[in-house]
Amino acid sequence: MSITGIILEPKRFAVHDGPGIRTTFFLKGCPLRCIWCHNPESVPPHPELAYYAHKCIRCGECVSICPNGAHSMREKKHEFHRSLCTACGKCERACLGRALRLYGKRITPEEATALALEDRAFYEQSGGGVTLSGGEPLFQPEFCLELLKQLKTAGVHTALDTCCFVPRTALEAVLPVTDVFLVDFKHADSSEHRKLTGQGNELILDNLHFLSERGAEIEIRIPFVPGCNDSDENMERTGEILGGLNVKSVKLLPYHDLARTKYASLGRTDTMPHAKPPSPDRIAHAVRLLRARHVNARSGTE
């Protein structure tokens, strides 16, 4: 049996996930639990159903189609019983208000490659390609490796968006078939890192050094979250660490809280910080701190 991966809806015309016009596949499953996570649907490795209450038009189609009684209508109000849901996806197709959404579908590397190649003309014109993101793509190492191999065979530029909290072997395996690594860097201090993401940063730094030594093309992405990792001290330490590595560029991605409705739709506790997006000045200041340490940094919105 062929390997399959579990992915979210692929994003075509992805513009900010590596060079050019790209298709991004979001693979499900992540070893970190970042409090600001924008893609909570990508964290658990298994498929799950999201219910967007504000879109429900109470048509009742889900109630009649669900084999497990996970949906019911009481006093013209829709109730979703998550514990009964097996994420079969039947209700998603039937839902007339587009209120139900199945996050996580199985796909083979061959299917994913074929889908990506539909937009080959756009990659060629723009110097783009395909990005594997997540979650953490290397949470599904076999699928990830096989998909990257097939894409390289087809002559497609590949990028891997990773948190680097992954076994070295997985990273080593994809090295020959990955053109650029987009590596998230969340905090320079390990204990702070643990508070914010659930894990220390030792393995991440170790893997970053490994990639750097092996001459991989690395672009660092720092989610710039006010009150979490935006202090001058952290930026200075981050600059010192990254300045010692062979890193092509560093992008600061300003925090926003537009993902809140996703937490609600998944019945998940919302952990997102109640912070305003950082001002352009604030980001420019952080960029200066990083540049002073010989890091090629810029704001992600420039």
Place this chain on the structure above:
Amino acid sequence: MPYAAFEQDKEYLFGKFRNPVFDPSTGLDNETVQNHILPLAESMKGLPHPVVKGRIFEYICRNIQIDVNPHDCFPGFACFDRNKRPITPLISAWDREVNETCLRESNEIMYARNDAGLHSMWKDFDHSVPDWDSILTLGFPGLLRRAEQYRAERERRGEMTEDAKAYFDGIAITLHAVLEMLDRFIRYAEEHANGNPRMLAEAECLKQLRTGAPRNTYEVLQIIYLHFMFCEHIDRMQVRSLGNLDRMIYPYYQRDLEEGRFTEEKIREFFACFLMQWGSINNYWGHPFYLGGTKADGSTEINDLSFLILDVFDKLAVPTPKIQIKVARNTPREFLDKALDMIRRGHNSLVFVSEESIRRAMMSIGYSEETARTCDIRGCYEFVPRVLGNTTGIGHINMLKPFELIFNDGRDPKTGRVFESEAPKLEEITTFDDFYKAYILWLDNIIEGIIFCSRAFEKHLHRINPAQMYSATIPSSLKTARDAFSNGCVYNNSSILNAGFGSAVDALMAVKEFVFEKKELTLPEFRDILNSNWKGHEKLRLRILRSGLKYGNGIDQVDFYAEMIARFLGNKINLRPNSRGGVYEASGHSARTFITLGERTGATPDGRFAGEEMSKNLSPAMGMDTNGVTALIRSVTRLDAATFPGDFPLDVMMHPATVQGKEGLDAMRGLLFTYLLNHGVAIHFNIFDAAVLEDAQKHPDRYSGLQVRVCGWNVRFTELAKKEQDAYIERARNIAE
């Protein structure tokens, strides 16, 4: 010369075509002049139309109030209001005369079909592009001399007919009147300048144009403006391109700088003032000019002046004039990036057109490569052979109407009108293939109706509105002594446009899936549901809307039908002879008829309610392209753009966040070139988010500059009808997700 700073002039310039004030001592106001037109025409009864129109033109030039203002480089005309042009009553009277004497039978058919919304047709006088190169090299006196030479030659050959004589008389009277009016401007400027250097410079400029051709950038801009005003506001013939400005003006610009005549700053001021004329006119369809193109040696036409013009336009932030950019592989990246950056900052009035795709479309209907290279871009984004051709837009096919006619056996439910065709009755349709065939037969019927009616009225265009200012610029017209807008060009073509293409594909797919595959309902049941406007069947309607089989998503089985229908339109329309010695061309453009024909169309199988707008251009129905912009472009470019020599436009709407940063610009450029290299012709981007639009709807005063493009016309968002605004907001919401 220290002219007034542009900022001080802005208020005057904005008001110039909205609420101008004229010195009553300069002549008669517009209304009075208009009231004199019909009695004057009556006094000339029996004279040929070109002569009568020439004399009326002359009367207006001699009598209408004028202005030469220290805040402006260009003179003012009291016939500033397009909707009240003085000559209109005469043209309307001649139109009635032609309708009553020659078009009774065809008009009866045309009105019935307009009424029931099978098509939308009218006599088109809105698409002339003069030969700007003739105007620039000859000036008004030179145009007059050239016309006299053609006349003398014809006389020498002994070929002077009554019609030819009237044609030349009309042009001569018209151009003499132009010169007389220049005298009036000059006199007024000199008498009122009080030493104002700008007014004196304007008088000098006009004096040159009174006696010869323009010699510098200012005089060139002046003659373009004047020709536009004489042609569109007095001769009542719409000028649909101000020309290929960078190519046309560059030699003058270079000379002015080399010889120290004007500084670059001065030239920027001229352009700002020039562009503001149209910024002030502010017609909802916009006034276009174009930049770029390729020279005969293969190099780009983009030059320093192209950048300057774009830059001046950028700073003015007016929604019109609109700029088309002729793009080829040789177009400098820097220039493209400037234009793309302007678009993502809200300058939605820039359009890209592909030279390579135009070449393909034009050569496939028989034009030479050189004619294709030098074609003018005009109107929204159409292309037309420069000097050699004029293409009218005479009718829009309602691509959704066949569904109503199939379901109701030829009867339009709303008007009760009944139409005959070869199509089978509903009860005879037993397979989807039968249904497809019935659709094509009704489409055929609508197209034949358009061709029949337009052949009838297009024979008479020159009788209704002789195009004398325009004809005087076109050598083939002068040579044949035939009106350039009617049949005096080398190519006198007519284009047939359509509305609802994407909606029609979706409607076919809905019938296929729900009636013939899932068998959820029968055709008579579907008919009853549609005729009751989905009442009691909202779930079915939503299921249809939710079906994945929608045009614009890169789905092979759907796009196949889109391709077949497009090819049918092309095969049926292209190269059929019209009644002006030219041919018909299929166009994928909708103008505003996606709204107006939508109002005359009942509920349709694609899930659309009665009266709602339909899809526009060759774009998918609003919000139905859920697979993203790359899939959209794959679907659209699967249609062969050469099938639509009348035009092949695509609208793309994107969220600002998508195109931000350097990556965003790279992606926009990549998207543009992928579309163009897949033979797409025109593409325009609308970039904004739903929240901004919603706020603009609530607080129009805060967003007076916000522009959107509607089918090639760029308009201020706040000036759209609420219904249209809602449609844009809905669309923006969809792309944001």
